[in-house]
Amino acid sequence: xxxxxxxxxxxxxxxxxxxxxxxxxxxxxxxxxxxxxxxxxxxxxxxxxxxxxxxxxxxxxxxxxxxxxxxxxxxxxxxxxxxxxxxxxxxxxxxxxxxxxxxxxxxxxxxxxxxxxxxxxxxxxxxxxxxxxxxxxxxxxxxxxxxxxxxxxxxxxxxxxxxxxxxxxxxxxxxxxxxxxxxxxxxxxxxxxxxxxxxxxxxxxxxxxxxxxxxxxxxxxxxxxxxxxxxxxxxxxxxxxxxxxxx
Amino acid sequence: xxxxxxxxxxxxxxxxxxxxxxxxxxxxxxxxxxxxxxxxxxxxxxxxxxxxxxxxxxxxxxxxxxxxxxxxxxxxxxxxxxxxxxxxxxxxxxxxxxxxxxxxxxxxxxxxxxxxxxxxxxxxxxxxxxxxxxxxxxxxxxxxxxxxxxxxxxx
Numbered sequence: 001x002x003x004x005x006x007x008x009x010x011x012x013x014x015x016x017x018x019x020x021x022x023x024x025x026x027x028x029x030x031x032x033x034x035x036x037x038x039x040x041x042x043x044x045x046x047x048x049x050x051x052x053x054x055x056x057x058x059x060x061x062x063x064x065x066x067x068x069x070x071x072x073x074x075x076x077x078x079x080x081x082x083x084x085x086x087x088x089x090x091x092x093x094x095x096x097x098x099x100x101x102x103x104x105x106x107x108x109x110x111x112x113x114x115x116x117x118x119x120x121x122x123x124x125x126x127x128x129x130x131x132x133x134x135x136x137x138x139x140x141x142x143x144x145x146x147x148x149x150x151x152x153x154x155x156x157x158x159x160x161x162x163x164x165x166x167x168x169x170x171x172x173x174x175x176x177x178x179x180x181x182x183x184x185x186x187x188x189x190x191x192x193x194x195x196x197x198x199x200x201x202x203x204x205x206x207x208x209x210x211x212x213x214x215x216x217x218x219x220x221x222x223x224x225x226x227x228x229x230x231x232x233x234x235x236x237x238x239x240x241x242x243x244x245x246x247x
Numbered sequence: 248x249x250x251x252x253x254x255x256x257x258x259x260x261x262x263x264x265x266x267x268x269x270x271x272x273x274x275x276x277x278x279x280x281x282x283x284x285x286x287x288x289x290x291x292x293x294x295x296x297x298x299x300x301x302x303x304x305x306x307x308x309x310x311x312x313x314x315x316x317x318x319x320x321x322x323x324x325x326x327x328x329x330x331x332x333x334x335x336x337x338x339x340x341x342x343x344x345x346x347x348x349x350x351x352x353x354x355x356x357x358x359x360x361x362x363x364x365x366x367x368x369x370x371x372x373x374x375x376x377x378x379x380x381x382x383x384x385x386x387x388x389x390x391x392x393x394x395x396x397x398x399x400x401x402x
Contacts (some may be wrong), residue, residue, distance in 0.1 A: 173366055214363075215344035242291055 013039045018049055020061065021103040023110050031110065035099060042092035042176040045080055046102065050086060050114075063114035070226060073162030077114050078103040083164040083224040105167035107176060121163045124179045128187035128205055133198035150195040156189040156234050158227040165221035165231050177210045181231045184212055186200035188234040191241060203242050212238050293356055300349045307346040331399035340394055347390045355383040 017036060022042040023031035036053045047068055054061045066072040068087045079102055080094055086102075092102050108116035136144075159182060166172050166180035187206055191199040206212045212235055221231035316322050316330050333339040366372035 119333065171364055175367065207291060209290055211290070213294045216364075239294070243295065246288065246291070 012041045014042050015118060016040055016042070016049065016091060017099040018046075018053065018211075019099040019101045020053075021101075022061075022113055022115070026062070030192060033101075037220045040091060042076070042090070042096055044052065044091055046084075046089045046091060046100070047075055047086040049100075050102070050111060051089060062111075073160035075247075076105055076162040076164040076167070076226070078105055078167075083168045085162060085164070085226045088226055089144075106164055107167045107169070107173040108163070110190050116167075118163060120176050121165055121166055121180065121182065124166075124183040125186060127179065128183050128202055129198060130186045130190065132190065132193070132196055133201075134195065135197055141197045145194055152194070153189050153192040155229050156185045156192075158229050159185050159189070160227060163187075163231075164226055166222040168220040168224035170220065171216060172202065177220055178214045179206065179208075179211055181215075181235060184215075184235050184238055185229060185231055188238055191238065197206060200245075202236070203245060206238055207242055212242065215239070252315050293359075297353060297356060300353045304346070304353060307342065307349070311342070311346060331397070334394065334397050335399065343400045344391065344394050347394070348387060351383055351390075353360060 001236055017037045019033050019035050019036050021031055022034045023059045038049060038057065040049050040052060047065055050061065050063055050065075054063075063075065063086070064079070065075040065087065067074070069083055070088045073085075076083060077085065077086055078084075079089055080100055081161055083105055087159045091100070102114065103109045108118065108121060110116050161182060163182060165185070166182045169178070169181055171178045172180045185207060186188050187202045193199075193201050214237045215232075217232055217234050217236070221235075222229075224234070225231050291324045294326055315325055334343070359376060362379065366375055
């Protein structure tokens with residue numbers, strides 16, 4: 001008995017409560033908070049806690065995750081009121097003595113629990129033509145570019161399309177018609193690429209009523225980005241490109 | 248954690264032909280009803296106007312407040328005669344006219360932005376903006392009329 005107590009005293013496990021926003025349209029029209037109290041090592045991530053709940057406590061808990069290492073961008077969710085990737089958020093960084101709230105990202109329709117409909121998000125992404133557009137014959141070798149030209153848009157190549165930025169944007173929350181930070185970041189990636197020739201078309205798309213001019217520079221997107229992209233700066237650079245193009 | 252602790256919630260067994268699952272509301276995707284993409288630079292000029300008029304307004308408004316409320320006896324000196332004296336000069340007429348137009352258009356454009364951001368239904372948005380435009384035009388026209396037709400001998 002003493003041995004067991006000594007072991008538990010040395011145990012890294014703590015008791016943490018996860019307050020998860022549950023929604024199942026087949027059960028109820030309203031979403032509800034449900035608390036799950038589990039034993040977990042605080043050095044684990046929120047995604048590990050969600051796994052533990054799904055695998056050991058309640059198999060109906062639904063969430064997206066794929067690579068679980070911060071690259072695929074599947075598990076963006078609102079944890080303690082901030083958009084983050086569950087797989088990059090350590091429990092010890094969330095003051096686990098208090099309940100940790102986990103919600104779906106805002107501004108997109110919730111399908112079940114933490115899963116949202118990403119279609120409007122990817123529609124905005126597709127609308128900015130996120131692919132290389134060139135004219136003339138295809139070169140037989142690589143399209144060469146100087147290190148400085150590559151550096152120009154390096155920051156915006158890091159986007160993993162997790163929607164943490166777009167779903168933290170209060171303008172996007174309103175009617176979802178705003179292109180959103182993620183689409184603008186991915187347009188920026190090609191607008192400032194020296195190899196691409198459709199920058200003008202992308203600028204014209206973002207000059208739309210629901211384009212960059214709806215940005216209020218609240219910096220929510222920059223704060224939310226799990227990749228540390230300076231999202232607001234990228235949006236401002238697109239605005240500046242639009243203005244200097246005209247004058 | 249043993250299997251007896253597993254709490255089974257959210258079973259779909261309650262769903263039957265008599266008790267179908269509720270329809271999930273369609274997301275706010277771009278549909279045929281979505282407004283078409285706009286051409287033209289109106290939003291860009293609006294954005295630029297806010298910045299430029301803001302800079303000018305800082306000078307105009309702070310100057311106005313200093314003259315009216317701080318310098319030379321403060322607010323107690325403001326009277327009909329004081330206003331009449333200032334508007335006798337084309338310089339102060341122009342100052343007040345520019346301040347009126349810039350402040351009204353700056354404020355109206357700001358409120359237009361707020362309405363666009365906060366109104367959720369198209370109808371609400373439309374009528375709030377119409378109200379805003381009507382109030383703006385009325386105030387700008389009335390103010391302009393007063394500045395140009397001001398009669399110091401009205402008494």
